Amino acid sequence: MFRIIKKSLKTGVVTGQYPESERPSEPINPAVTKRAKPFRRSLAIREVDTGSCNACEMEMNALLNPVYDAERFGIHIVASPRHADALVVTGPVTVNMERAMKDVHKQTPDPKIVIALGDCAINCGIFKGSYAVTGPVERHIPVDVRIPGCPPRPAEILEALSELRKERP
Amino acid sequence: MTDSPSPERSIEQQIQTVFPSLIPDYPSGTALARYRTDTHQLPELVRFLHEKMRGRLALLFAVDCRPLEKKCELQYLFAFKSRQPFVLVTTELIGEERLFTSITPSIHAAQWYEREIRDLFGLIPQGHPDLRRLVRHEHWPKGTHPLQKDFSWNHVLERQQGEYRFSHIEGEGVFEVPVGPIHAGIIEPGHFRFSVAGEPIMQLEVRHFWKHRGVEKLFEQLPLIDAVLLAERVSGDTTIGHSLAYCQAVETLLHLNVPRRAKYLRSLFLELERLYNHLGDIGAMCNDTAYALAHAHCGRMKEQVMQLNDRLVGSRFLRGVMQVGGVSWDVDRSQLRNIVQELNGIQKDFSEVGAIIFVNASLTDRLETTGVLTERIAWDHAVTGVVGRASGMDQDVRRDRPFAAYDELPVNVALYRYGDARARLRVRGDEIHESIRLIREIQARIPDGPIAVKPDRSATPGAWAIAAVEGWRGEILYFVMAGTDGRIRRCKVRDPSFANWPAIQWAVLGNIIPDFPLINKSFNLSYAGNDL
Ligand code: SF4
Numbered sequence: 044m045f046r047i048i049k050k051s052l053k054t055g056v057v058t059g060q061y062p063e064s065e066r067p068s069e070p071i072n073p074a075v076t077k078r079a080k081p082f083r084r085s086l087a088i089r090e091v092d093t094g095s096c097n098a099c100e101m102e103m104n105a106l107l108n109p110v111y112d113a114e115r116f117g118i119h120i121v122a123s124p125r126h127a128d129a130l131v132v133t134g135p136v137t138v139n140m141e142r143a144m145k146d147v148h149k150q151t152p153d154p155k156i157v158i159a160l161g162d163c164a165i166n167c168g169i170f171k172g173s174y175a176v177t178g179p180v181e182r183h184i185p186v187d188v189r190i191p192g193c194p195p196r197p198a199e200i201l202e203a204l205s206e207l208r209k210e211r212p
Numbered sequence: 213m214t215d216s217p218s219p220e221r222s223i224e225q226q227i228q229t230v231f232p233s234l235i236p237d238y239p240s241g242t243a244l245a246r247y248r249t250d251t252h253q254l255p256e257l258v259r260f261l262h263e264k265m266r267g268r269l270a271l272l273f274a275v276d277c278r279p280l281e282k283k284c285e286l287q288y289l290f291a292f293k294s295r296q297p298f299v300l301v302t303t304e305l306i307g308e309e310r311l312f313t314s315i316t317p318s319i320h321a322a323q324w325y326e327r328e329i330r331d332l333f334g335l336i337p338q339g340h341p342d343l344r345r346l347v348r349h350e351h352w353p354k355g356t357h358p359l360q361k362d363f364s365w366n367h368v369l370e371r372q373q374g375e376y377r378f379s380h381i382e383g384e385g386v387f388e389v390p391v392g393p394i395h396a397g398i399i400e401p402g403h404f405r406f407s408v409a410g411e412p413i414m415q416l417e418v419r420h421f422w423k424h425r426g427v428e429k430l431f432e433q434l435p436l437i438d439a440v441l442l443a444e445r446v447s448g449d450t451t452i453g454h455s456l457a458y459c460q461a462v463e464t465l466l467h468l469n470v471p472r473r474a475k476y477l478r479s480l481f482l483e484l485e486r487l488y489n490h491l492g493d494i495g496a497m498c499n500d501t502a503y504a505l506a507h508a509h510c511g512r513m514k515e516q517v518m519q520l521n522d523r524l525v526g527s528r529f530l531r532g533v534m535q536v537g538g539v540s541w542d543v544d545r546s547q548l549r550n551i552v553q554e555l556n557g558i559q560k561d562f563s564e565v566g567a568i569i570f571v572n573a574s575l576t577d578r579l580e581t582t583g584v585l586t587e588r589i590a591w592d593h594a595v596t597g598v599v600g601r602a603s604g605m606d607q608d609v610r611r612d613r614p615f616a617a618y619d620e621l622p623v624n625v626a627l628y629r630y631g632d633a634r635a636r637l638r639v640r641g642d643e644i645h646e647s648i649r650l651i652r653e654i655q656a657r658i659p660d661g662p663i664a665v666k667p668d669r670s671a672t673p674g675a676w677a678i679a680a681v682e683g684w685r686g687e688i689l690y691f692v693m694a695g696t697d698g699r700i701r702r703c704k705v706r707d708p709s710f711a712n713w714p715a716i717q718w719a720v721l722g723n724i725i726p727d728f729p730l731i732n733k734s735f736n737l738s739y740a741g742n743d744l
Contacts, residue, residue, distance in 0.1 A: 054561075105511075
């Protein structure tokens with residue numbers, strides 16, 4: 044017990060110890076910000092991987108570590124699309140995942156926001172055109188926010204999410 | 213388990229005694245002996261290699277040789293114990309011939325490979341006990357075999373009706389629990405079907421390939437030199453492992469001599485990748501036992517290494533550092549010193565955290581005897597990497613087939629025999645210390661010099677090479693065959709996950725479903741690298 048406390052004290056607070064995002068996030072359509080209004084203080088996210096290379100997932104996971112600690116902004120990850128306010132989709136949509144992704148979208152209650160995370164989700168990236176890929180997320184469900192990068196850094200993801208939370212007159 | 217009956221005689225000599233008619237040839241560049249055989253002799257030969265010589269079936273794949281010749285080749289790659297060359301057995305199916313004899317009844321490890329060949333090439337393994345589709349889900353139209361040469365890479369698939377038949381267990385009180393493809397956490401898609409009676413799992417069926425993106429076909433559209441970008445994205449968390457294996461295969465094809473400094477830097481990057489992944493895995497395993505403190509500490513250290521990567525090369529995943537002929541980023545002396553300093557800090561940090569978590573009785577209780585993969589089953593499935601080493605399979609490409617700078621950097625291989633979740637945790641813990649030690653060695657020994665050579669010729673069409681790299685998950689294999697105009701004719705990718713996934717179906721038996729996430733995490737296999 045003593046050792047645990049000692050270690051925690053020695054480590055101190057690490058939250059926020061990351062370089063600021065250098066890339067300004069893309070402007071968000073005002074209609075989307077309006078729709079996101081109820082989620083300003085609490086945003087429940089369901090992550091759906093439709094065929095990524097798993098680096099984008101890893102950066103989503105990094106948001107939850109003590110350094111980024113997205114929970115301090117009221118952002119949390121939920122286990123089911125039925126509990127979600129926003130879907131974060133990563134990867135090009137593969138032939139095999141198309142149906143599952145559409146189902147998840149249908150199961151998410153309105154109002155909802157769809158966030159395409161990473162170049163693959165936005166334009167299929169390097170997998171564009173393949174027989175096994177049916178197209179970017181946009182082709183199947185409406186996308187509200189795009190976070191480019193291969194993969195985007197966690198700081199950039201946070202930046203884009205906080206853009207969504209900003210109060211606007 | 214990898215003892216051969218008479219170690220003093222080489223594998224070739226022993227094959228010679230039993231199969232006097234077979235004469236090996238030795239393709240230049242790759243340390244392997246290749247035997248060509250006909251389809252009749254093949255099952256006997258591979259059984260001899262597997263059972264008598266204790267060869268592990270490392271890879272099994274097909275090559276469509278059209279338009280040059282109207283035939284398909286099947287290649288069986290066997291790996292033997294430390295420092296022995298690979299043995300590659302090749303057989304061909306001429307013309308319209310589509311049937312080949314399945315070796316799955318005698319070599320269990322072949323089962324997914326053969327189903328994969330059937331799906332992607334339309335060749336049928338006769339006598340295979342399970343001919344359901346693997347990669348192509350049921351809604352793919354009949355007769356679509358994407359790796360056949362006359363199938364175009366950007367073909368638009370139609371949808372048909374169809375349903376996958378899971379294997380059922382029937383009886384009183386037996387029920388099925390389907391999980392996935394979309395899971396509760398932030399992980400990749402895959403489907404797991406459990407049959408349980410009461411609490412214990414009686415059967416698990418893994419159904420994957422949801423993320424099949426057609427990677428191998430995409431490789432065939434790319435020039436040899438540029439395809440590194442795609443190799444980096446086969447499995448994002450193994451960026452260096454995959455791109456390094458790919459580069460090594462291409463360098464063999466182009467007869468490139470990579471400068472020593474580049475080799476050291478490659479080892480450095482590979483160890484950094486191992487470090488951040490193992491740190492993350494240990495945390496995630498603890499998290500699955502609801503031990504949040506350890507998760508937080510490990511997540512913090514993992515983040516520290518990833519930020520270090522970012523400062524070093526501008527990418528948290530070390531993307532863009534590997535190139536054919538060497539590396540594209542140099543790391544100078546002062547940077548190396550900083551890396552070592554920071555890693556020394558992390559090592560101390562990790563030891564302190566380790567001292568807390570490894571003595572935690574409730575953690576030990578959850579991990580011990582959970583998800584046991586016996587050595588026998590690990591061997592039958594040709595399991596590799598961390599999972600194998602936790603089950604007593606003493607293999608590590610860094611030691612057995614030194615690549616990059618590992619010929620000058622001897623690696624101490626972590627080995628445990630219990631095969632439970634705790635052993636897999638311990639292997640990772642030991643490897644973290646070992647990686648940091650290796651990086652210190654690299655700093656001390658790295659020579660000066662250029663970091664890359666330019667490719668000065670093109671590869672002969674039809675030439676091929678095989679490369680193996682010990683990524684953080686285990687052995688990564690690439691087979692690359694050159695085509696015309698500096699393009700790729702065929703690229704076979706084998707992530708360790710492909711070999712290890714079927715084994716998890718055995719490791720969970722008798723465990724309870726709530727322990728499955730923990731067992732799965734202790735394997736931590738890639739879905740992207742498996743599905744391709
Ligand atoms: S955007 Fe890049 S990192 Fe993300 S899934 Fe695609 S290839 Fe991987």
